[in-house]
Amino acid sequence: ETKDIALFPQQNEFRNKENISGIWKFQKDSLDVGEAQNWKNGLPNTRSIAVPGSWNDQFTDSRDYLGTAWYEKDVFIPSSWKGQKIYIRIGSANYASKVYLNGKPVGAHEGGNLPFAFDISALINWNVANRITIQLENILKPTRVPTGGGVAGGMFNSNPKANFDFFPYAGLQRDVLLYSVQSDANIKDITVQTGFENTTGSVNVKVDTEGKATKGKVTISGNNKVYESEFVLNGTTANVLVKIPEVRLWSTEDPFLYKVAVSISDASRVIDTYELETGVRTISTNDKQILLNGKPVFLKGFGKHEDFPVFGRATANPVIIKDYSLLKWVGANSYRTSHYPYDEEYMNMADREGILIINEIPAVGLYFHGDKEELRLRQIACKKYIEELIARDKNHPSVVMWSVANEPTPEVMNMSPKDVKKADPQSVILFKELLDLVKKLDPTRLKVLVGVMGGPVEWLALSDVVCINRYWGWYTNQGDIKTGAKMLSDELDDLYSKLKKPIVITEFGADTFPGMHADQAEMFTEEYQVQFIKAYLDVADTKDFVAGMHVWAFADFKTGQSVIRFGGMNYKGVFTRDRKPKMAAHYLRERWTKKPEDK
Ligand code: GCB
Known part of the structure; x- marks a missing residue:
């Protein structure tokens, strides 16, 4: 699961991204009948809700609601995305969720504050609306993290029974995105680690791919300079070390960011690219201080x-x-x-x-x-x-x-x-x-x-x-x-x-x-x-x-x-x-x- 969230979705020549936040349909399911009654095929009695938005304060009757609720939205997925791997990415669903596309289950996730994504390519209907249904449940339990259920004790107990000192807001609280990557080969993950010695910076870029790519290129640019490094994949992975002479370090006073662009290719052409920003810096400690770039x-x-x-x-x-x-x-x-x-x-x-x-x-x-x-x-x-x-x-x-x-x-x-x-x-x-x-x-x-x-x-x-x-x-x-x-x-x-x-x-x-x-x-x-x-x-x-x-x-x-x-x-x-x-x-x-x- 985690592999799918590693890189934030990006729109470029090879990738697509669409934000499907906005006004969704919503229905509480306090009797927990939605699964038995197949609400995944269409919610029977909805009202409007904003996504992102905690559900608690959008209405006059749901502030303390703990239980199951359902979200639904019809989306049209452009047929130009056909043939690609298409994902739904949910930024935050607090706490436990199940996701359906056109009535078919695509995955489940627990945990309210981190994104997750599911491959929905096989279930898409082209040139018509697709129904996305998300079932969400926010019951506070001692088995969950954060914990709940009234274990705090004494004056620290609260209603709702959260075992923590903030309101247990729930719902789809961050953006919901659709995105796509090339199905024959794509960049799955990029891990950047930085360091420096004297005035020379080092940027280690680990590239993880899936599919048939064989080689690629890392381009780091910033401070009016460009550094390029070509690589050959070892299986699906490459480790590329780029040196930056006269490096401009990232710090609290000068948070300078370099651009890191990665591309992968097969024998004849580029198949995927991804771009992110990095700051060259180190973090460490001695017995008394925190050191950023070696300085307290x-x-x-x-x-x-x-x-x-x-x-x-x-x-x-x-x-x-x-x-x-x-x-x-x-x-x-x-x-x-x-x-x-x-x-x-x-x-x-x-x-x-x-x-x-x-x-x-x-x-x-x-x-x-x-x-x-x-x-x-x-x-x-x-x-x-x-x-x-x-x-x-x-x-x-x-x-x-x-x-x-x-x-x-x-x-x-x-x-x-x-x-x-x-x-x-x-x-x-x-x-x-x-x-x-x-x-x-x-x-x-x-x-x-x-x-x-x-x-x-x-x-x-x-x-x-x-x-x-x-x-x-x-x-x-x-x-x-x-x-x-x-x-x-x-x-x-x-x-x-x-x-x-x-x-x-x-x-x-x-x-x-x-x-x-x-x-x-x-x-x-x-x-x-x-x-x-x-x-x-x-x-x-x-x-x-x-x-x-x-x-x-x-x-x-x-x-x-x-x-x-x-x-x-x-x-x-x-x-x-x-x-x-x-x-x-x-x-x-x-x-x-x-x-x-x-x-
Ligand atoms: C703490 C908690 C924090 C509380 C705070 C307080 O120690 O970490 O979540 O809000 O005390 O104000 O009691």
Whole structure:
């Protein structure tokens, strides 16, 4: 399955692409009768729905709907595509889906935040409309990732019963595309890995093909120069190394992108081409710092969400553009795709804007108490997401780390840095398995998991960069920033002495109701948020092993209903949900745009 999503569809001389997003037909199936009644042959009673779009906020009766729903659209596939391999590619179907063409099953997929594609060539009716039907089901279960079903416990329970702190939006949330490639031979995948020595860059291009091609060419262009390298396929694969003298490296200050064009041929002619962009850069660490191109880089930024009124979790290009303007405005150079992979356009923008990404699979709400069979199924899901995410995003220079989990919770938790329990050895084995898989699939980037307050040190030790989320002075020591900052400082020293690796605080923040003020900082006021963020940044400034600070969160976002989420919202954003700056955003801008070396 993953092979089909490796290269984003592209329109060129040899390939076709058509976006079939727009207005679709929609029907909820709360009694689960659709399969028995053959809804794949035509939905009986539909209404209109926007794709992409979460279904939750488009109607007045579906916000909390958990169950099965069906989408349908008639599409006309141009007969000029005849003879090619034709795929349907679904950007995001949250959570489990089955796809039909003209009433015939073409495939099924689980997982809400990564694309998948199915070959539909054999089932197409030419010169008439073709019915696409997608059955979607979003029930929250402990066997799924992210987990759900009310396992969070106590005040962290919410309605709907998600075991994570964001609204469980569902539906077709990204574009649905049709695309085609040549059936006699095509480029299946391209993997670009870059490096440099002194002033010479190296770009290693691995080309995977299927079909009868025998040779090809890689052309890299940029900075007014063109480098060409012809290759002969070894079976279906070639590894091509291109050297770039006087290379212009990709960095946060100069996110320069080279064009990489690949073509393949048989004895007589070119059969397929594909073009992508790459930045020549390296990412590594020493015992205290993250190094971009061998030079220390301090991560300034946020944890984010895909979240916006009415759209829900759906791709909304104006919001993507706006968010990058605000990241630049506030002086950020980095963010984490908490807590799931984002739309590809976020990654393309990061490449162009020089934003460093911690790219996270949807593994939030993992836990180690309870049923072992559930645990086993979640582990399988996590591995699949790692494979799918790396297949999708491996060529983005902006992606510098892969995160395999956010805040997994151990069997026993203690909300104090002083008395952290040892990890269950089995849990360490499971995380090591995930991180080893990342390393095997992509040895060129850093691998991390993001640790919860009171979580075991043995888990953190598995990461290349120690990533921790901390809320001392918010969830503990409420209203007491000074003690919170002292706890943070002591804990950082302790962690560094044990782990001897750079540390990034991947979350810290305070809920802030926009417009609420107090002359003496008080929880939920804009003053408290500023003071809290300032205190944490000041602590970080005193430790040379802290390599990044990500404020939680970039913007306010929707959650389920719970007593700790006023109005079903998490208000830790430094921007409001509609992207207006709170006082904290102005504060960060002042601090982060002063001098490049300032943290
Ligand atoms: C966390 C979670 C994040 C929550 C945040 C909070 O640690 O990783 O998903 O939204 O805390 O605000 O409680």
